[in-house]
Amino acid sequence: MAEDTDLANLRGTALLDALDRVDGLGPEVGALDVNELADAVDPRELGKDDFRRLLATLIRLAETAPAFSLTKVDPTRFANLVARASRAQLEAVVAERVLCERVLDEIFARMGAHIRVDRARSLHAVVHWRLSGGAGDGGYDRYETVISRGACTVSREMKEKPRVTITVAPTDFFRIITHQATPAVLFVTGKIKVKGDLAFAAGLVGYFDLPKPA
Numbered sequence: 176m177a178e179d180t181d182l183a184n185l186r187g188t189a190l191l192d193a194l195d196r197v198d199g200l201g202p203e204v205g206a207l208d209v210n211e212l213a214d215a216v217d218p219r220e221l222g223k224d225d226f227r228r229l230l231a232t233l234i235r236l237a238e239t240a241p242a243f244s245l246t247k248v249d250p251t252r253f254a255n256l257v258a259r260a261s262r263a264q265l266e267a268v269v270a271e272r273v274l275c276e277r278v279l280d281e282i283f284a285r286m287g288a289h290i291r292v293d294r295a296r297s298l299h300a301v302v303h304w305r306l307s308g309g310a311g312d313g314g315y316d317r318y319e320t321v322i323s324r325g326a327c328t329v330s331r332e333m334k335e336k337p338r339v340t341i342t343v344a345p346t347d348f349f350r351i352i353t354h355q356a357t358p359a360v361l362f363v364t365g366k367i368k369v370k371g372d373l374a375f376a377a378g379l380v381g382y383f384d385l386p387k388p389a
Contacts, residue, residue: 187220194232209233209243213252218260226256226264231274245281250289250386253281258353258388265346269308275345276316279306282352283318283329289383292325298382299323300375303337307344315342322382339371339379351380354387 185193190212197207212233218226236243245253257265269275283304302320309316319330319337341358343351347366350356359377361367369376 186215187217188222188225190215191221191225191228191232194236195228197232197236207243209247210249210252213248213256216256218256218264221264223261223263224267226260227267227271227274229256230268230278231271234274234277245277246284250285251388254353254386255388257349258355260349262346265349269345272310276309279316279318279345279348282349283320286320286329286383287327289385290322290325290327291382291384295322295327295382296325300338301335302379303333303340304348305340305342306348307342316345327383337371339369339373339376341376341379342368342370352385354385 194212216229221229230245233243233245233248237245241247248256260268268278300322302322304318304320305313305315306318307315311317317331317333319333319335321328321330321335343361344366347356347361351358351361358367358369358380362369362377
């Protein structure tokens with residue numbers, strides 16, 4: 176990497192270009208903070224493919240430097256990145272099969288930390304999620320969330336009978352979890368399909384304290 180490249184002073188596309196040249200085993204990695212990098216990138220100022228580039232680069236660096244794992248990006252910053260990304264930028268992420276699955280895995284893995292215990296304490300409900308464009312049976316990525324006694328657990332295996340099955344495109348799912356769209360609106364416009372308890376599905380987001388973009 177060029178000696179005159181100071182990552183701390185770079186923003187936007189210039190930062191992404193510099194990150195592309197970073198060696199995951201190089202000494203400069205130790206001086207970088209994944210949350211500071213997230214703060215330095217505003218998807219609204221980037222091109223169609225640049226949000227995908229950012230996530231792909233973080234995943235590449237995390238292979239040798241775990242501090243760059245998406246799990247290290249705090250919830251509000253992660254919500255900001257996704258919420259500020261355009262539909263075209265999100266679709267570029269979705270189009271890269273492996274990257275899309277990694278982002279979905281990250282979002283579902285965080286669900287347990289965002290459950291509203293006060294609202295879910297007496298609830299037991301199983302939700303099956305089908306994300307279109309996946310590699311699984313029928314062309315879906317599938318996740319099972321079990322909300323029980325104030326906790327939420329997630330599995331890639333469908334183990335229990337669902338109270339509701341929700342089918343949605345990944346791009347629209349990203350918009351739901353960052354407060355850019357509501358399940359009700361997506362339902363009436365045909366962008367989300369619900370099988371089972373419609374009333375429960377309509378209020379499902381209310382059982383989670385999802386980070387709101389700043």
